[in-house]
Amino acid sequence: MKVAVIGGGINGVMTAWAFARSGEAVDLYEKGQLMSATSRSSSKMLHGGLRYLEHGHLRLVREALQERSWWIRQAPQLTRPLELLIPIYRNGERAKWLVGAGIRLYDLLATGSGFPRGRWYSADAVAERFPGLKRDQLLGAYAYWDARMDDYQLGLWAAERARESGTRIHEWTPVLKVDPATGEVSTDGSEACYDRVVNVAGPWAERLLARSGVTSAYRLELIRGSHIVVPGKREQGCVLQVPGEKRILFVLPHGENTLLGTTEVSQADPDHCAPSNEEIDYLIANYNRCFSRGMSRQDIISSFAGIRPIVASKSDFSSASRESVxxxxxxLINVFGGKWTTSRALAAAIVMKSRH
Ligand SMILES: Cc1cc2nc3c(=O)[nH]c(=O)nc-3n(C[C@H](O)[C@H](O)[C@H](O)COP(=O)(O)OP(=O)(O)OC[C@H]3O[C@@H](n4cnc5c(N)ncnc54)[C@H](O)[C@@H]3O)c2cc1C
Known part of the structure; x- marks a missing residue:
């Protein structure tokens, strides 16, 4: 079978690798460079998604935890387990018992992963492990474990595996149009026909369909998430709960520095994605609320943003948006949404779908 994969982010790379491993002839088309968009602008966490438990998505979390372990086994040089603290304040956003119960369930779902179990730290122990966190109203912190990755290098590592398995990778080759009936893929100056065409173009997936005159049953809402890099080496991560919102912010080790993110802002055009002044102010304000040595714009070393395509059914607007479809x-096979951590599982599901 001849397969075209459109998009060289982690979902495209893992899809190409999965098809190539099962003996198909694969062409991967990427309009720019591999791993140049969302997949290198993530929070760089290989995680099960602790907060999905609040919505009862146990199966999703279990799968993501298994995938987390897979990545660590495959590429220990580009990944590492990370302890994250969730500070608990008197009258905080989430009750202590709720966070504790969530972490126990998370550990249960991760059984067999070899990761340490979560635990409680007193306020004094928190001050030692995470210096600078304000003590006012602090009861202590729950700790749990996930993993860090170098999303860019890990994606290139996976692309190399895809190439070794026979995938032909075409960078700087935008796909202009696809035809679901014939499997024709048009690039600037050439056309080729495939048995299967996988549109895994991330935030651009809908745009490719529009250019091709193809109507989908789904619509995408593009949500920008921004991060800033600030000075300060850290050994642990910290999860800050934003007051009045159900949102959380990550404060994460980032080489010699700290990564702080993320925001959620609607984005119209996927081609122009950068943190706005308001988002930077929001991140700084929330950081300063929790840490005694505050920071300002002058402290920012760098910043970046990525776009999450949130997928919803066109016919059922009330339905909660799904993780991936x-x-x-x-x-033609359209792929919308997904998480970095679960890209291998998504790729396996795409291969299955291509067979029916
Ligand atoms: C702010 C933020 C933080 C996140 N943090 C995490 C995290 O910590 N852990 C986690 O597991 N997940 C995280 N995610 C989710 C994860 O980053 C994404 O699910 C994943 O990177 C999506 O990969 P993708 O391949 O679908 O998209 P992309 O990486 O965007 O790749 C799509 C590719 O398609 C190419 N393309 C588009 N149109 C065409 C065309 N016509 N022809 C050829 N090529 C085309 C683009 O150039 C691009 O390279 C985060 C997402 C965001 C936005």
Whole structure:
């Protein structure tokens, strides 16, 4: 079978690798360079998604925890387990018992992963482990474990595996149009026909369909998430709960520095994605609320943003947006959404879908 994969982010790379491993002839088309968009602008966490438990998504979390372990086994040089603290304040956003119960369930779902179990730290122990955290109203912190990755290098590592398995990678080759009926893929100056065409173009997936005159049953809402890098080496991560919102912010080790993110802002055009002044102010304000040595804009070393395509059904607006959707239209397979951590599992599901 001849397969075209459109998009060289982690989902495209893992899809190409999965098809190539099962003996298919794969062409991967990327309009720029591999791993140049969302997949290198993530929070760089290999995680099960502790907060998905609040919504009862146990199966999703279990799968992501298994995938977390897979990445660590495959590429220990580009990943490392990380302890994260969730400070608990008197009258905080989430009750102590709720966070504790969530972490116990998370550990249960991760059984067999070899990760340490979560635990409680007193306020004094927190001050030692995470210096600078304000003590006012602090009861202590729950700790749990996830993993850090170098998203860019890990993605290139996976691309190399895809190439070794026979994938032909075409960078700087935007796909202009696809035809679900014939499997034709048009690039600037050439056309080729495939048995399966996988549209895994991330935030641009809908745009490719519009250019091709293809209607999907799903719509994408593009949500920008921004990060800032500030000075300060850290050994642990910290999860800050934003007052009045159900949102959380990560304060994470980032080489010799600290990574702080993320925001959630609607984004119209996927081509122009950068943190706004308001988002930077929001991140700084929330950091300063929790840490005694505050920071200002002058402290920012760098910043970056990525776009999360949130997928929803066109026919059922009330339905909660889903993590990911695979839609088959003739020879075309559209992939919307997904998480970095679960890209291998998504790729396996895409291969399955291509067979029916
Ligand atoms: C702020 C933020 C933080 C996140 N943090 C995490 C995290 O910590 N852990 C986690 O597991 N997940 C995280 N995610 C989710 C994760 O980053 C994404 O799910 C994942 O990177 C999506 O990969 P992708 O391949 O679908 O998209 P992308 O990486 O965007 O790749 C799509 C590719 O398609 C290419 N393309 C587009 N149109 C065409 C065309 N016509 N022809 C050829 N190529 C085309 C683009 O150039 C791009 O390279 C985060 C997401 C965001 C936004």
């Amino acid at each position: 695979i839609e088959r239209q003739g020879r």
